[in-house]
Amino acid sequence: MGWLEGTAAVITGGGSGLGRALVDRFVAEGAQVGVLERSAEKADKLRAEFGGTVVVVAGDVSNYADNVAVVQQTVAQFGRLDTFVGNAGIWDFSTRLVDIPEDKLDELFDEVFHINVKGYLLGARAAIGELAKTGGSVILTVSNAGFYPGGGGPLYTASKHAARGLIAELAFEFAPKVRVNGVAPGAMLTDLRGPSALGLAGTSIASLPLAELMENFTPLQTLPEPADFTGHYVLLASKANSSTATGAVINCDGGLGVRGVVAVAGGLDL
Numbered sequence: 001m002g003w004l005e006g007t008a009a010v011i012t013g014g015g016s017g018l019g020r021a022l023v024d025r026f027v028a029e030g031a032q033v034g035v036l037e038r039s040a041e042k043a044d045k046l047r048a049e050f051g052g053t054v055v056v057v058a059g060d061v062s063n064y065a066d067n068v069a070v071v072q073q074t075v076a077q078f079g080r081l082d083t084f085v086g087n088a089g090i091w092d093f094s095t096r097l098v099d100i101p102e103d104k105l106d107e108l109f110d111e112v113f114h115i116n117v118k119g120y121l122l123g124a125r126a127a128i129g130e131l132a133k134t135g136g137s138v139i140l141t142v143s144n145a146g147f148y149p150g151g152g153g154p155l156y157t158a159s160k161h162a163a164r165g166l167i168a169e170l171a172f173e174f175a176p177k178v179r180v181n182g183v184a185p186g187a188m189l190t191d192l193r194g195p196s197a198l199g200l201a202g203t204s205i206a207s208l209p210l211a212e213l214m215e216n217f218t219p220l221q222t223l224p225e226p227a228d229f230t231g232h233y234v235l236l237a238s239k240a241n242s243s244t245a246t247g248a249v250i251n252c253d254g255g256l257g258v259r260g261v262v263a264v265a266g267g268l269d270l
């Protein structure tokens with residue numbers, strides 16, 4: 001029996017990368033799933049693969065009505081909502097402040113924060129009524145950039161720090177009925193795109209040499225697959241296994257927090 005048997009979840013950005021791996025894992029654990037996904041192509045692919053078993057809403061996390069729609073359609077189909085996973089995001093391709101064209105600052109700020117921060121806020125607001133009925137939880141995807149500099153430029157890093165702020169504040173506000181936690185993965189090969197304000201909406205993080213980066217910079221010296229992060233979400237979503245956790249963020253970035261000041265090459269060789 002799966003850890004999420006009899007529950008229903010909404011996952012934003014479920015069309016590719018980590019979100020898609022979460023859809024697969026939540027279904028495998030017995031959950032019924034609704035997805036909010038901006039890409040019409042990815043939404044169609046989900047529908048084709050899952051038929052009616054996954055509710056798919058094509059829409060934008062930065063639009064409140066779209067968040068309401070995915071919650072309502074998920075509850076209409078499955079009768080309940082236990083978990084809201086805020087996950088859809090974009091990356092700024094580590095663009096430094098001085099490299100952002102001055103005439104793009106406003107547009108870029110709005111684009112990154114509307115998706116990465118406002119999207120989480122609107123999703124939590126749309127879901128809280130249903131989550132309170134089931135004693136459910138919110139889980140937000142953070143990033144190593146929610147803790148350390150250099151995993152993004154100032155906009156991405158600030159947006160992921162803001163996600164941690166939302167986790168703390170909402171965990172406080174939604175208690176005791178609804179838990180709010182986060183998962184902070186490190187780099188993985190996905191379709192993570194850049195902002196259109198920088199002309200990077202069609203560019204994916206998969207175009208970068210991430211394996212080499214992770215091998216050289218993280219103590220665990222490996223580039224994980226999106227699926228490798230899904231167990232952390234299952235744990236937090238499972239009331240039986242994490243009923244005491246709220247306001248927590250699981251760091252699963254390959255050990256950046258214990259990196260120390262020496263080269264990681266080699267490591268413990270036993």
Ligand SMILES: NC(=O)c1ccc[n+]([C@@H]2O[C@H](COP(=O)([O-])OP(=O)(O)OC[C@H]3O[C@@H](n4cnc5c(N)ncnc54)[C@H](O)[C@@H]3O)[C@@H](O)[C@H]2O)c1
Nearest residue numbers: 013015016017018038060061088089143187188190191192
């Ligand atoms: N890939 C990495 O190295 C990495 C590392 C740490 C954290 N993350 C975080 O993981 C999360 C998932 O990203 P991913 O790497 O799987 O990328 P991804 O692009 O493969 O998945 C994100 C999904 O969200 C969708 N999406 C984007 N904007 C949207 C919007 N406005 N409304 C609805 N859907 C939207 C995309 O179409 C895509 O399907 C993000 O929050 C990202 O910041 C990624």
